Amino acid sequence: MSKKKFSLTAFLCRFYVYILLLIMYAPIILLIVYSFTDTKIIGNWNGFTFRLYESLFHDSEIMQAFKNTFAVAISSAIVSTLLGTLGAIGIFYSKRKAKAVMEGISNIPVMNAEIVTALSLTILFVSIGAAFNFTTLLIGHVVLTIPFVVLSVRPKLMQMDPNIYEAALDLGATPKKALWSVIVPEILPGVFSGFILSITLSLDDYIITAFTRNTAYQTLSTYVYGVTSKRGTLPPSLRALTTVITLIALAILIIVNIKSGEKENK
Amino acid sequence: MEKNVIIELKNVSKHFGQTYAVEDFNLYVKKGEFITFLGPSGCGKTTTLRMIAGFELPTGGEILLNGKDITDLPPYKRPVNTVFQKYALFPHMDVYENVAFGLKLKKVSDGAKMRKLTNAEIDKKVKNALKIVDLEEYENRDISTLSGGQQQRIAIARAIVNEPEILLLDEPLGALDLKMRKDMQLELKEMHKKLGITFIYVTHDQEEALTLSDTVVVMKDGMIQQIGTPEDIYNEPNNAFVANFIGESNIYSATMTGEKKVRFINHVFDCVDEFPKNEKVDVVIRPEDVHITGEDQGMAKGKIVSKIFKGIHYEYIMMVGRNELVIVDTRNLEIDKTYGFDIEPDGIHIMKKELTANIYDDAYIDKNNRVVISESAFECDITSLVPGSTVDEEGYVVGPDGVRYDFTDADVKAEIGLKDIDILDDEQSGTVSGEIVSIIYKGDHYQLTIRTPQDEDFVLDTEYTYDENDLVGLSVKSEKIKLKLKGEAKKYAKK
Numbered sequence: 001m002s003k004k005k006f007s008l009t010a011f012l013c014r015f016y017v018y019i020l021l022l023i024m025y026a027p028i029i030l031l032i033v034y035s036f037t038d039t040k041i042i043g044n045w046n047g048f049t050f051r052l053y054e055s056l057f058h059d060s061e062i063m064q065a066f067k068n069t070f071a072v073a074i075s076s077a078i079v080s081t082l083l084g085t086l087g088a089i090g091i092f093y094s095k096r097k098a099k100a101v102m103e104g105i106s107n108i109p110v111m112n113a114e115i116v117t118a119l120s121l122t123i124l125f126v127s128i129g130a131a132f133n134f135t136t137l138l139i140g141h142v143v144l145t146i147p148f149v150v151l152s153v154r155p156k157l158m159q160m161d162p163n164i165y166e167a168a169l170d171l172g173a174t175p176k177k178a179l180w181s182v183i184v185p186e187i188l189p190g191v192f193s194g195f196i197l198s199i200t201l202s203l204d205d206y207i208i209t210a211f212t213r214n215t216a217y218q219t220l221s222t223y224v225y226g227v228t229s230k231r232g233t234l235p236p237s238l239r240a241l242t243t244v245i246t247l248i249a250l251a252i253l254i255i256v257n258i259k260s261g262e263k264e265n266k
Numbered sequence: 267m268e269k270n271v272i273i274e275l276k277n278v279s280k281h282f283g284q285t286y287a288v289e290d291f292n293l294y295v296k297k298g299e300f301i302t303f304l305g306p307s308g309c310g311k312t313t314t315l316r317m318i319a320g321f322e323l324p325t326g327g328e329i330l331l332n333g334k335d336i337t338d339l340p341p342y343k344r345p346v347n348t349v350f351q352k353y354a355l356f357p358h359m360d361v362y363e364n365v366a367f368g369l370k371l372k373k374v375s376d377g378a379k380m381r382k383l384t385n386a387e388i389d390k391k392v393k394n395a396l397k398i399v400d401l402e403e404y405e406n407r408d409i410s411t412l413s414g415g416q417q418q419r420i421a422i423a424r425a426i427v428n429e430p431e432i433l434l435l436d437e438p439l440g441a442l443d444l445k446m447r448k449d450m451q452l453e454l455k456e457m458h459k460k461l462g463i464t465f466i467y468v469t470h471d472q473e474e475a476l477t478l479s480d481t482v483v484v485m486k487d488g489m490i491q492q493i494g495t496p497e498d499i500y501n502e503p504n505n506a507f508v509a510n511f512i513g514e515s516n517i518y519s520a521t522m523t524g525e526k527k528v529r530f531i532n533h534v535f536d537c538v539d540e541f542p543k544n545e546k547v548d549v550v551i552r553p554e555d556v557h558i559t560g561e562d563q564g565m566a567k568g569k570i571v572s573k574i575f576k577g578i579h580y581e582y583i584m585m586v587g588r589n590e591l592v593i594v595d596t597r598n599l600e601i602d603k604t605y606g607f608d609i610e611p612d613g614i615h616i617m618k619k620e621l622t623a624n625i626y627d628d629a630y631i632d633k634n635n636r637v638v639i640s641e642s643a644f645e646c647d648i649t650s651l652v653p654g655s656t657v658d659e660e661g662y663v664v665g666p667d668g669v670r671y672d673f674t675d676a677d678v679k680a681e682i683g684l685k686d687i688d689i690l691d692d693e694q695s696g697t698v699s700g701e702i703v704s705i706i707y708k709g710d711h712y713q714l715t716i717r718t719p720q721d722e723d724f725v726l727d728t729e730y731t732y733d734e735n736d737l738v739g740l741s742v743k744s745e746k747i748k749l750k751l752k753g754e755a756k757k758y759a760k761k
Contacts, residue, residue: 163354166321169341169346171368171428178342181367185358 035239037212052240065223075164076141077198086193092157110145118211134213141202149194156190269482272297272464278327280313287313289488300458302467311468315434319348331495346432351440355409355418362405365392368428395427405633415446430510432464472512484508505620509550516551531589533566539616548617553594555613565607574599629680630672637680640722642698645744651751677752686746687726689738696739702732
């Protein structure tokens with residue numbers, strides 16, 4: 001039985017994986033490919049060109065939406081990383097009962113439908129008479145991303161030697177100093193991945209953005225939704241836009257992987 | 267108070283919710299002493315250490331350092347440092363940074379002003395500390411590249427570099443293997459001698475405690491059982507627990523039969539401790555204090571039933587009547603053969619019997635749901651036999667699952683605490699009456715033994731004075747009688 005036999009099962013297994021990957025990536029690849037031609041409809045090839053990219057970067061509306069998206073993504077990620085990390089530490093050092101309750105509560109927004117969160121935020125803002133502006137949008141994104149920061153910091157806290165905080169106090173550090181010099185460095189990888197996760201969640205968010213923004217403030221998701229729902233067709237420059245966004249996401253993914261690889265090899 | 271006392275714990279207690287981790291802990295430690303808290307896990311030794319370090323605040327009592335109250339001082343303001351059981355080194359720092367951590371935060375007085383240590387001063391101290399723990403070349407190593415033993419040395423260096431007044435060690439050798447532990451024990455002892463710092467050490471390993479310490483504090487259930495030198499603890503244990511915990515020993519219930527005469531394992535032996543005649547006591551005999559003789563030469567005899575070779579000696583188990591006696595002897599003796607043995611009078615250590623509660627093994631429940639002890643029926647809480655149960659109108663116990671139980675004539679073990687028996691001057695008014703047969707003054711109260719006409723004893727603590735042979739009545743509140751069913755409750759379930 002030394003000869004390699006054709007095995008139907010092995011073939012099917014491999015085939016299945018390829019099909020799965022194809023289904024997942026085909027639409028994106030299609031868009032990327034057709035971002036290098038300037039036909040109106042996908043399917044027609046009009047020769048290789050960067051014209052769509054040119055028009056993309058000259059479209060002030062899109063560029064504004066692009067900037068807006070990153071402004072809200074980065075600022076909300078910073079706020080949620082800060083609050084989420086402190087929250088995770090607070091929960092971790094709480095008494096057993098309080099800890100269980102707070103862990104549960106902080107997980108609810110993850111499970112909850114985003115539309116519910118979005119609606120309740122809107123109702124809250126309206127009821128306190130707040131004007132919809134960047135602040136309300138920021139609050140919306142912080143609410144969206146905070147639980148994910150807590151979730152990514154928590155395992156790092158659990159891996160940590162629970163005595164090192166006490167050891168730092170014992171050696172003369174005040175609680176604040178002990179937190180910064182001992183606990184924060186230990187959980188930094190978790191804080192970092194929480195930050196990245198917040199950015200990616202915020203970047204592609206539509207529902208909460210749509211409900212909490214000032215209508216003049218366009219992010220990429222609201223802009224894309226706006227133009228496609230108005231015209232019914234996909235403007236060709238959006239193909240270039242999706243390619244750019246995909247590349248950014250890919251870049252983030254690679255950075256995160258390299259970072260975590262470094263940690264493991266250490 | 268003695269002048270050279272460095273730390274004193276006065277009536278310190280710590281409870282978490284309802285449970286006491288440490289109760290009424292009183293101790294003073296002399297400067298430069300090596301003192302060990304020894305006890306099984308959960309005895310409160312680590313909690314006590316953590317209260318000295320400042321990680322836990324006592325719920326009662328006070329801690330004095332050099333005569334000053336530090337009970338509520340946070341850990342970073344106490345001149346004590348801790349070596350943790352699992353080292354608790356900072357993983358993101360290298361060896362040098364770990365050891366220098368405390369020094370960088372330290373402020374020293376420079377004339378009138380307080381200043382930080384200079385880098386050169388820190389460097390000198392760190393190098394010196396690393397030299398003490400024999401890891402001079404390891405300054406720039408990552409913590410994760412060190413072995414357990416090396417990490418422990420760094421943890422010690424990190425603590426002693428701050429020149430604390432007291433070094434606290436929480437089972438520091440617990441994670442090391444036997445060989446390394448033995449080496450580290452010797453090194454710790456050396457270090458203690460060289461540094462002159464007071465060491466407070468926590469361990470559950472009695473051998474380690476005896477090897478290292480000047481003073482051993484034996485603890486159980488949050489309470490100190492005995493404080494003494496290793497020799498005292500070993501040779502003159504206060505009670506059966508200490509004797510049992512420290513080293514191999516034979517412990518028997520015994521009765522004093524006369525002046526320096528004690529009876530156990532069905533023989534009367536001479537002893538050196540004086541106790542009143544007829545007092546019930548515990549005796550401890552160390553295996554090395556029993557000398558095996560020829561069959562008819564000893565004070566008593568027994569048959570060897572087990573023999574284990576232990577290197578420098580054999581360990582034998584001899585059956586003396588129905589009692590086992592552990593003996594060590596260097597001679598190679600035959601198993602299943604009868605030998606005589608002698609016990610020297612000073613090899614017999616007699617301890618006061620610790621009575622914690624009245625226990626009645628042959629109690630039973632009568633048809634009125636009362637517990638019968640010594641032919642007297644006491645009201646009791648019958649529902650305690652089945653958790654979560656109630657009693658219905660017909661007097662049956664109904665469990666939470668609806669099952670009905672009839673406990674008439676059920677055999678139970680009843681337990682009544684010494685403080686839970688009320689004594690009444692009128693012998694007719696109690697549930698049971700009896701005669702006071704013994705009165706022992708216990709410092710702040712009397713312990714009375716009352717014997718009923720049925721020869722059952724009730725022991726109780728009271729503040730009031732009585733005379734021997736007084737006739738008194740006794741009563742017990744129903745909720746104070748603890749019941750334990752013999753056998754399973756299922757047996758009494760009604761169909």
